[in-house]
Amino acid sequence: MKEETRSFGYICPKCGKSVSAKRTVFALQAAAAAVVCDCGESELIVETTGTAYRLHVPCGICGETHRAECAQEALLSGQGIGFACPQTKQLCCYAGEEHRVARAMAELEETVARERVRGDAADAEAFADSVIMYEVLSELKEIASRPHGVRCACGSEKYSIEVRRTWVDLICRDCGAKLRINAATDEDLDRLCCNMTLTIGAAGGK
Ligand SMILES: [Zn+2]
Numbered sequence: 001m002k003e004e005t006r007s008f009g010y011i012c013p014k015c016g017k018s019v020s021a022k023r024t025v026f027a028l029q030a031a032a033a034a035v036v037c038d039c040g041e042s043e044l045i046v047e048t049t050g051t052a053y054r055l056h057v058p059c060g061i062c063g064e065t066h067r068a069e070c071a072q073e074a075l076l077s078g079q080g081i082g083f084a085c086p087q088t089k090q091l092c093c094y095a096g097e098e099h100r101v102a103r104a105m106a107e108l109e110e111t112v113a114r115e116r117v118r119g120d121a122a123d124a125e126a127f128a129d130s131v132i133m134y135e136v137l138s139e140l141k142e143i144a145s146r147p148h149g150v151r152c153a154c155g156s157e158k159y160s161i162e163v164r165r166t167w168v169d170l171i172c173r174d175c176g177a178k179l180r181i182n183a184a185t186d187e188d189l190d191r192l193c194c195n196m197t198l199t200i201g202a203a204g205g206k
């Protein structure tokens, strides 16, 4: 007689790979089971309370470890059961029939990979060069800290700052004049650093 098994799958929050393994129903009823990622940095723990199962799920979506509980029948019989990340409401773990777990994990892997690409793209797009942007912003702070460091041709010293991908705009709050400071290259930074003060709305501005 073929021994009945159940599969478990999750996405490792450390290395991003999908991890799955099977355990026999007999073993699951007898003691706690652990499914460890090949990288050794995360493990799914399944423990029985006698009437229910408690899972500690390393979450590949948000990076935390979630605790989930489910009825014994749900874990040991039927097609399977999915557990969602409480933070993002996305499925982060699946337990049940082997082929269903495999399919759920393939989908989950794809979702996680897509999210990562999106996250990277968002970071990369924020600034053309984040080191230059950081330097430009701290230089601006330095200039603004000098007496009358930043003022508008209209006489106002009230302004707001808008930070974009390759430049920073200083906008006069009284007349709306604008001074654009490029913040993408070393030259942009050098050009800014030779100013003791900045004037919004001066010749060439706006
Ligand atoms: Zn891993």
Ligand SMILES: [Zn+2]
Binding pocket: 059, 060, 061, 062, 063, 064, 066, 085, 086, 087, 088, 092
């Ligand atoms: Zn989560």
Ligand SMILES: [Zn+2]
Binding pocket: 152, 153, 154, 155, 156, 172, 173, 174, 175, 176, 177, 201
């Ligand atoms: Zn002004």
